[in-house]
Amino acid sequence: DTAVSQTPKYLVTQMGNDKSIKCEQNLGHDTMYWYKQDSKKFLKIMFSYNNKELIINETVPNRFSPKSPDKAHLNLHINSLELGDSAVYFCASSFGTGGEKLFFGSGTQLSVL
Amino acid sequence: GQNIDQPTEMTATEGAIVQINCTYQTSGFNGLFWYQQHAGEAPTFLSYNVLDGLEEKGRFSSFLSRSKGYSYLLLKELQMKDSASYLCAVNRPRGGSQGNLIFGKGTKLSVKP
Numbered sequence: 001d002t003a004v005s006q007t008p009k010y011l012v013t014q015m016g017n018d019k020s021i022k023c024e025q026n027l028g029h030d031t032m033y034w035y036k037q038d039s040k041k042f043l044k045i046m047f048s049y050n051n052k053e054l055i056i057n058e059t060v061p062n063r064f065s066p067k068s069p070d071k072a073h074l075n076l077h078i079n080s081l082e083l084g085d086s087a088v089y090f091c092a093s094s095f096g097t098g099g100e101k102l103f104f105g106s107g108t109q110l111s112v113l
Numbered sequence: 114g115q116n117i118d119q120p121t122e123m124t125a126t127e128g129a130i131v132q133i134n135c136t137y138q139t140s141g142f143n144g145l146f147w148y149q150q151h152a153g154e155a156p157t158f159l160s161y162n163v164l165d166g167l168e169e170k171g172r173f174s175s176f177l178s179r180s181k182g183y184s185y186l187l188l189k190e191l192q193m194k195d196s197a198s199y200l201c202a203v204n205r206p207r208g209g210s211q212g213n214l215i216f217g218k219g220t221k222l223s224v225k226p
Binding site: 033040041042043044045048055056090096097098099101102103104105106107 | 143144146148150153154155156157158161198200204205206207210211212213214215216218219221
């Protein structure tokens with residue numbers, strides 16, 4: 001019954017590794033997002049997809065590659081992980097692309113050692 | 114540039130009233146959201162203002178003044194469970210019908226007995 005679900009909840013890995021985070025929403029929303037929340041709790045948008053099409057890419061390093069196989073799924077793959085990538089990554093969805101109310105997943109806490 | 118300011122931390126007593134302020138300077142404005150985030154959890158929607166004035170929802174109210182670039186969240190009859198971070202977010206238009214939410218850094222509220 002979870003509206004926006006993401007896995008894994010925790011991810012601990014070594015510098016230089018590649019990892020993926022998966023996200024799925026069952027709300028029937030057209031738009032999905034990845035947000036990054038750093039240690040100071042600042043929540044910043046990374047990407048937004050609408051019906052599988054990338055519509056927002058906020059100057060994120062190209063080591064981060066989102067993929068949306070369909071409008072209910074948005075995954076995030078990160079290559080060559082760096083210490084500064086440690087953060088909580090939230091997936092979210094909304095009805096449209098106009099800045100509507102966001103529904104967030106429970107977050108993935110990524111720790112790069 | 115985009116600037117959303119809110120106090121970093123606040124403390125209040127159980128049963129009291131607290132007001133959390135948010136000021137913003139953004140390139141465009143299509144509404145303002147307040148989200149609540151408990152430690153280790155996802156942000157959840159509290160309120161939305163697009164027109165000037167007060168929106169009341171139970172113990173929580175939110176006020177907006179677009180001319181002053183100012184909003185506040187008012188929490189009445191504080192309960193211990195209200196201890197959380199409160200995030201102010203502005204819906205910034207991006208052209209056409211698109212927009213996205215820009216978040217402030219959040220106000221950590223501690224409710225004491």
